[in-house]
Amino acid sequence: MRIGMGLNYAGGFKETVSELADYERAGLDIVFIPEAYSFDAVSQMGYIAAKTERLEIASGILPLYSRTPTLLAMTAAGMDYVSDGRFTLGLGASGPQVIEGFHGVPYNAPLGRTREIIEICRKVWQRERLTYEGKHYTLPLPPERGTGLGKALKIINHPVRPRIPIVVAAIGPKNVELTAELAEGWEPIFYMPEKAAEVWGSSLAAGKARRSEELGELDVIAQAALAIGEDVAGLRELGRAMAALYIGGMGAKGRNFYNELARRYGYEKEAEQIQELYLSGKKDEAAALVPQELLEKTSLIGSEGFVRDRIQALKESGVTTLNVAPLAHTHEERVKLMEKVKELAS
Numbered sequence: 310m311r312i313g314m315g316l317n318y319a320g321g322f323k324e325t326v327s328e329l330a331d332y333e334r335a336g337l338d339i340v341f342i343p344e345a346y347s348f349d350a351v352s353q354m355g356y357i358a359a360k361t362e363r364l365e366i367a368s369g370i371l372p373l374y375s376r377t378p379t380l381l382a383m384t385a386a387g388m389d390y391v392s393d394g395r396f397t398l399g400l401g402a403s404g405p406q407v408i409e410g411f412h413g414v415p416y417n418a419p420l421g422r423t424r425e426i427i428e429i430c431r432k433v434w435q436r437e438r439l440t441y442e443g444k445h446y447t448l449p450l451p452p453e454r455g456t457g458l459g460k461a462l463k464i465i466n467h468p469v470r471p472r473i474p475i476v477v478a479a480i481g482p483k484n485v486e487l488t489a490e491l492a493e494g495w496e497p498i499f500y501m502p503e504k505a506a507e508v509w510g511s512s513l514a515a516g517k518a519r520r521s522e523e524l525g526e527l528d529v530i531a532q533a534a535l536a537i538g539e540d541v542a543g544l545r546e547l548g549r550a551m552a553a554l555y556i557g558g559m560g561a562k563g564r565n566f567y568n569e570l571a572r573r574y575g576y577e578k579e580a581e582q583i584q585e586l587y588l589s590g591k592k593d594e595a596a597a598l599v600p601q602e603l604l605e606k607t608s609l610i611g612s613e614g615f616v617r618d619r620i621q622a623l624k625e626s627g628v629t630t631l632n633v634a635p636l637a638h639t640h641e642e643r644v645k646l647m648e649k650v651k652e653l654a655s
């Protein structure tokens with residue numbers, strides 16, 4: 310089981326990156342760099358590539374809509390080059406608030422776009438002269454849609470690898486099925502191992518039935534906050550606000566993927582109430598209704614025995630990369646947590 314970590318640079322990006330070397334020595338295998346509507350992730354990943362030696366670097370995630378498929382492929386090839394083959398392209402749909410609100414691009418057909426982007430990226434990395442006839446992307450652009458001067462080109466540079474790993478963030482049934490078919494890795498959110506097979510099992514099976522052997526086994530990436538001790542269980546409460554934001558505030562009624570996931574987990578009543586409260590501005594009341602079981606079983610916060618048992622449950626459910634967020638007062642304590650979770654996962 311690989312150990313990963315999402316980069317949280319609230320205290321300053323350069324300061325956080327300078328600490329990555331300590332996590333790398335402690336056993337961190339891969340770091341995921343977010344991109345929401347802050348600084349872009351690509352410039353930051355290039356900086357990290359220059360400051361680390363062994364650590365794998367992943368975008369976590371680049372939205373499907375804010376770059377063309379070929380730019381995504383060029384970016385991944387460039388990142389793979391500057392990192393000496395340590396890059397993973399993490400992709401996801403994001404949501405309409407960011408895509409339409411911040412980028413001004415229609416949020417449509419995430420499933421079809423994901424498939425076409427993956428196919429185009431792999432053509433680029435294999436240095437094929439690029440032609441593509443898709444529903445959402447056509448390369449070169451047909452004369453009736455442009456000047457008619459478009460040419461079928463291939464990337465000038467020779468990529469370090471002809472196939473860069475792709476991870477897709479997905480939780481909907483069809484998205485998960487497509488991910489299991491086409492991607493090297495799958496990154497869900499609020500992953501609860503006890504309910505994963507019930508919620509996603511049929512989608513994963515359907516996708517894997519069409520999966521190419523060349524892709525190997527699907528890398529399943531689960532996220533969890535991490536704290537180990539006899540008196541740390543209260544730290545689970547820190548997850549309430551974020552869970553309420555996603556379940557209640559990420560989208561409108563009838564268009565919130567995280568709310569739908571909570572319902573599929575069996576929290577139909579809570580999901581409805583959390584959304585009602587959150588969208589009416591009662592965020593604290595919404596957070597108070599987040600089920601304790603969800604906070605407990607999607608975290609690695611508790612005694613060493615609890616954390617060991619949770620890691621075992623994650624492994625048995627198919628998780629192969631554990632993406633942790635160490636919670637402690639000092640950097641030194643967080644590094645020790647990284648060392649401990651690496652030991653327990655081994």
